Amino acid sequence: MEGSNSIVCPLGSGIKTLSCLSQLCPEYDTFCDYGIVPSILAAAFGTKPLTLVVYYQDSGRVTFPVGRWGFRWIYLPLFKGVAVLRGPTRSPFRLLIILVANISMDQNLRTTAQDCLRTNGILSEDIKNVEMVILRGVGDLIPANIISWAQHNDSVRQKVPFFSSGFLLAVSLAFTGMIVGATIQMGKKVERWIVIGGCGFVGRTIVEMLLQRGEKHVAVFDLRQSFEDARIEFFTGNLLSxxxxxxxxxxxxxxxxxASPPHGLKPQVYVDVNVAGTRNVLAACLAQGVAKLVFTSSAGVVFNGQPLRDADETLPxxxxHMDKYNETKMEAEMLVLAANSPRLKTVAIRPTGIFGPRDSQGLPEMIAVAKTGSRLFQLGDNVNLMDYTYVGNVADAHILAAEKLDESENVAGEAFFITNDAPVFFWDFIQMVYDEYGAKDGLKYVLPTSLSFFLAWIVECFVILLSPIKAxxxxxxxxxxxxxxxxxYHNIEKAKKILGYKPKVALGEGIRLSVKWFKDxxxxxxxxxxxxxxKKTL
Structure with missing residues (x-):
């Protein structure tokens, strides 16, 4: 069942149960009938976070033993058919399901649910991890009443699927782990992805990677649609809307x-897009019940012109800042990480020196020189090490972060540096691109660092003098x-350890793939x- 999603039900669940589940949960590919003992063993000794799908027919108080290399008691108080998680929040599993059972047809569903919550002193945060609600015994209850129950709490509004069944009579366990040395495929809720800026350099690479791994629900939001793909749902719009x-x-x-503007624009553009736009994204995520947000930040949020050697995430x-781009990236990252909560889990990815196919900034300039075969000026003495990151590795890090938000409490609210883990001298990288393109001439003219800074200062003086006339x-x-x-250059041990990140495309291979794309x-x-x-001549 490699790559499939399955729900594991206790032995004796019956054909009706499995048939019902297949109708209720079409996102699950396979339904298997396993025994209750292996299910409990997986819950007790599984090494990965697991999801429990719990169904109860009657009211009562039940304890269910789960844990990692030992038992940990989680209490599930049941009242009037509503099951709510109560217990340790740092347990090695996630209970994400509330099941509402045996609601009489002559009762108002919303009123009943509210009375249950009020009577038992259950606060809003106790149902913040709702993933699904299954109703039993409601017959053909109209959807409007079901929706009204969801609107009782913002944490479930507009994000929780509701299912109705009159014969679901088993305890359903969806889990990952090892049982007697054999891997059991866990039930995994299918994600519905959207990439903001999905027509851009990094965004489109992420979209392509999601499609390559078989994701069925992928959408793109951007100012304009720049490519066609029937598998993608496109939304055009503005971050300020x-x-x-x-x-x-x-x-x-x-x-x-x-989404982010390129370098070299007016300062207000960065404030509008990076700061105000990100603030709007956060508000929209909360309004629409989005569970996870991965933000593309920048390694430049900690760079002010001073050397960074083996810099890690402890650096303040x-x-x-030296430019508005990185200053506003910092402000946006701070907003994103501060917004982290059980309701919306957030994480920031800090890539550095991104290059690859569709690059619109660094590589095109290098290749333009390589195409002409002109001699290249080297500014500075080339004694400084730099990190460069292949765009495919950056995309991989984003997807890993999204997945790990569900699995590890060490991801949410954190930032991670992402590089190719292969620092190289600044001008050596440019020469590698030059050589890969097949240019005959290389770096010929070297301007010392001090002279280069002096010339840059003169340029900025002219810019200031001409600013009243022309920007x-x-x-x-x-x-x-x-x-x-x-x-x-940066230390990426945190990303390796917590995200499981490892650069899949080496620096040299990334340069080869990039140059080939530009030639093609x-x-x-x-x-x-x-x-x-x-056509014109015909």
């Missing part, structure tokens, strides 16, 4: 927020010089231009 965001995020369980944010955004700035001449793109554009010219 709450209405656009809420429309796109409705029904989603995971949001990956990659820097003040002031100029030069690429050769003091910030760029500090970036190109400072050590800037050049051929495609030439063919397209030739075809267009041919």
């Amino acid at each position: 709450a209405e656009d965001l809420e429309r796109a995020l409705a029904g989603r369980t995971v949001v990956i927020h990659t 944010y820097c003040h002031p 100029i955004h030069p690429k050769f700035t003091l910030y760029r010089m500090r970036f190109m001449t400072s050590d800037k 793109e050049e051929i495609r554009k030439k063919l397209s231009a030739a075809q267009a010219e041919t």
Whole structure:
């Protein structure tokens, strides 16, 4: 059952139960009939977090033993058919299901649920992890009443699937773990993904990776749709529009927020998109009941021009920043991590030196020089080590983070540096790109670091003098010089240990794949231009 999703039911559940589950939960591919003893063993000794799907026919108080290499008692007080998790919050499992059973048809469902909660002193936070509600004995109860019950609490509103059955008479356990040395595939709720900025460099790579691994519910939100794919649901809109965001995020369980302006724009653009836009994303996630948010931050949130050597996540944010891009990325990251809660779990990914296919900033400039075969100036003495990260590895880290938000309490509310774990001298990387493209000439002219800084200072002086007349955004700035001449490499042990991250594409292979993509793109554009010219002559 590699790669499949299954629900494991106790022995004797019966064909009716399995048939009912297959109708109620179409996202599960396989339904197996295992014994209750193996189920309890998996709960007791499983090494990974597990999900318990618990069904009770009658009211009463029940204790269920689960734990890791030992038993831990979790109390499930049952009243009027409502089962709510009570007990340790740091247990090695997650109970994500509330089941409402035996609700009389002549009672108002919402009133009954509210009375139950009020009578038993259950607060809102006690039902914050609801994943599914199954109703028994309600017959053809109209959906409106079911929806009204969900609206009783924001934590379940618009995100919890409701199912109705008159004959579901078993305890259902969905779990992962090892049973007598054999792996049992756990029931895993299918995620509904949306990538904000999914038409961009990093975002589209994440989207493609999700599709490659078989995800069936993938959506994209962006300013405009730049490609076609029948497997993807596209939403066009603006991060500054709450209405656009809420429309796109409705029904989603995971949001990956990659949208951000490129370098070199007006400062207000970064404030609007990175800060105000991220604030709107957080509000929309809460309004639509999204469970998880992964934010694309930047390693630059801790860089102020001073050398970073083996920097890890204990390094504080820097003040002031050298550019508005990283300053607003820092502000956005702080918003995201501060918003972390059981209701919305958040995590920030801090990549550095991203390169790869569809890169629109760094690689195109390098390849433009390589295409002409012109001699390349080296600014600085090339004694500083830099981290570069292949975009596929960055995408992998985002998906890992989304998955680990369910499995580890050490992920939510945290930031993680992501690199290729292979620091290289700054100009050596450019020379590797140059060589891979097949350029004849390499780095020929070297300007000493001090002279390069002086020239950058002169450029910025001209920009200031001309600013009343014309806005100029030069690429050769003091910030760029500090970036190109400072050590800037990071320690990614935290991501390795907690996320299970490991760069799958090595630096050299990433350069090869990137240059090949740009060469193929050049051929495609030439063919397209030739075809267009041919059509004109016909």
